Amino acid sequence: MELLTEQQRKRALEAMQEYLSAPAVENGKTPAEEDAELDAKRIALIEKELKPLLSGYLSGKIPLSEFKSKVDGINKRNEFWGFKGIKGQMFFNMVQNVADDPGECDQELKSALAVPANDQIASSRMKTFANYVKRLGDQWVERGNTRYGAPKQGSVPFFLSYFWQIQDRDTWPVYYTNSVNTMTDLNLWRPSEDLAEDYLAFKRIHEDLAVLFAETSKRKFTHYDVEHVFWFAGKNPYEAVKDEGVPPKRMAVVPDAIQPVGIDTGRLPESYVPPIVSILPLMARHDHSLVEAAKRSGTSLERAFEKSVDAAFTIMGYETKLLGQGQGRVPDGRAIAPDDNYAILWDGKVRGEGYSMGTDDRIIREYVTTQSRELSRRFRNIYYAIVSSSFVDDFDDAIAAMKMETEVSEVVLLTADALVAIVDAKLRSPLQVTLGPDGIQRLFTSSGVLTAEMVREYLI
Numbered sequence: 001m002e003l004l005t006e007q008q009r010k011r012a013l014e015a016m017q018e019y020l021s022a023p024a025v026e027n028g029k030t031p032a033e034e035d036a037e038l039d040a041k042r043i044a045l046i047e048k049e050l051k052p053l054l055s056g057y058l059s060g061k062i063p064l065s066e067f068k069s070k071v072d073g074i075n076k077r078n079e080f081w082g083f084k085g086i087k088g089q090m091f092f093n094m095v096q097n098v099a100d101d102p103g104e105c106d107q108e109l110k111s112a113l114a115v116p117a118n119d120q121i122a123s124s125r126m127k128t129f130a131n132y133v134k135r136l137g138d139q140w141v142e143r144g145n146t147r148y149g150a151p152k153q154g155s156v157p158f159f160l161s162y163f164w165q166i167q168d169r170d171t172w173p174v175y176y177t178n179s180v181n182t183m184t185d186l187n188l189w190r191p192s193e194d195l196a197e198d199y200l201a202f203k204r205i206h207e208d209l210a211v212l213f214a215e216t217s218k219r220k221f222t223h224y225d226v227e228h229v230f231w232f233a234g235k236n237p238y239e240a241v242k243d244e245g246v247p248p249k250r251m252a253v254v255p256d257a258i259q260p261v262g263i264d265t266g267r268l269p270e271s272y273v274p275p276i277v278s279i280l281p282l283m284a285r286h287d288h289s290l291v292e293a294a295k296r297s298g299t300s301l302e303r304a305f306e307k308s309v310d311a312a313f314t315i316m317g318y319e320t321k322l323l324g325q326g327q328g329r330v331p332d333g334r335a336i337a338p339d340d341n342y343a344i345l346w347d348g349k350v351r352g353e354g355y356s357m358g359t360d361d362r363i364i365r366e367y368v369t370t371q372s373r374e375l376s377r378r379f380r381n382i383y384y385a386i387v388s389s390s391f392v393d394d395f396d397d398a399i400a401a402m403k404m405e406t407e408v409s410e411v412v413l414l415t416a417d418a419l420v421a422i423v424d425a426k427l428r429s430p431l432q433v434t435l436g437p438d439g440i441q442r443l444f445t446s447s448g449v450l451t452a453e454m455v456r457e458y459l460i
């Protein structure tokens with residue numbers, strides 16, 4: 001019995017063809033060429049470091065604490081799988097941190113991480129480990145802690161499949177959230193509530209598509225290659241409009257005036273992100289048609305951009321307030337997470353060629369000093385974010401000065417694409433992606449540029 005209908009196979013082939021025919025990027029290489037280099041590096045790292053390390057742990061030669069630390073170090077130095085995200089290393093840390101019995105934790109991990117001989121054993125191991133994770137979480141809450149600090153069962157398929165593919169990459173694909181979301185958006189598959197069965201269905205679809213893609217393209221397709229097709233197709237599923245000229249009536253700043261994504265293609269909408277947020281990347285780039293649309297809506301593009309950024313934080317669940325115009329020298333807005341004891345001050349910068357932080361950093365430091373001093377009396381951590389299309393020039397000195405002279409913990413240069421990606425992740429998995437330290441807050445704990453690619457890798 002075939003898993004996919006003819007229409008689904010056709011849709012999957014369209015995604016494959018778009019990936020293979022994508023033009024070269026700035027470095028002169030196509031996405032497929034870049035991914036081939038990535039896979040070669042992955043395989044080399046597996047054979048040289050990861051597989052021997054995992055084998056040493058499973059055989060008892062390497063203790064759990066050393067194994068976990070070395071896995072973390074390897075993935076920080078080689079970002080080939082996104083394992084440092086919330087379902088990878090953070091989940092690993094939580095499992096060990098909340099476990100009362102270190103010996104039991106070690107044994108549960110050894111049993112779960114060993115590569116299964118077949119699908120039936122894989123299902124059994126995934127269910128057993130998921131039950132163990134649930135028990136750890138329940139015990140953690142019973143001791144008076146919140147669910148935020150407990151490992152989540154939903155992380156189990158990604159976590160285990162990462163280690164399984166190290167041992168046998170031709171059999172066990174990595175259960176990426178991005179791949180699951182893209183498969184759902186393409187109407188190829190919809191996961192159920194059974195983690196083990198969902199992973200096996202995911203695996204079988206990858207197997208079928210690897211054969212279909214290879215037969216059609218006349219080239220070899222591995223699980224990694226199928227993964228790349230889904231990653232490419234899911235890279236920007238939430239932009240309401242494209243650069244290549246869209247009728248102005250579709251780009252009005254008033255949300256009700258924006259038609260749903262997908263209508264112009266003859267397909268149903270797939271994005272989880274509402275138009276007022278999905279339009280942010282185009283607004284940030286100072287799209288000329290949007291300038292005119294803003295005028296017709298009785299506002300400026302800059303003010304509309306601020307409202308859309310505020311809407312993004314509101315949709316994520318923050319307590320928000322627009323500041324900006326008419327209130328003196330203040331940031332454009334703030335977003336507060338009272339339950340997690342932190343606040344974000346933010347400014348929106350509409351720039352066609354990217355924003356240079358050195359242009360007005362002195363003025364920014366002045367008003368951030370005032371605002372952050374007041375907020376620091378109420379919240380443990382204060383972050384400052386600048387939202388723009390991209391960032392140019394050297395910003396390290398400006399960030400260092402900001403952190404030294406104000407109460408902010410970190411300064412995040414947040415691309416509009418990244419902000420939309422965060423909203424998308426939150427709306428897709430509202431319980432899995434929290435505002436706290438095991439979720440969105442972690443994205444703001446490192447200064448520098450935060451891109452959509454970084455968001456997707458962290459929230460996979």
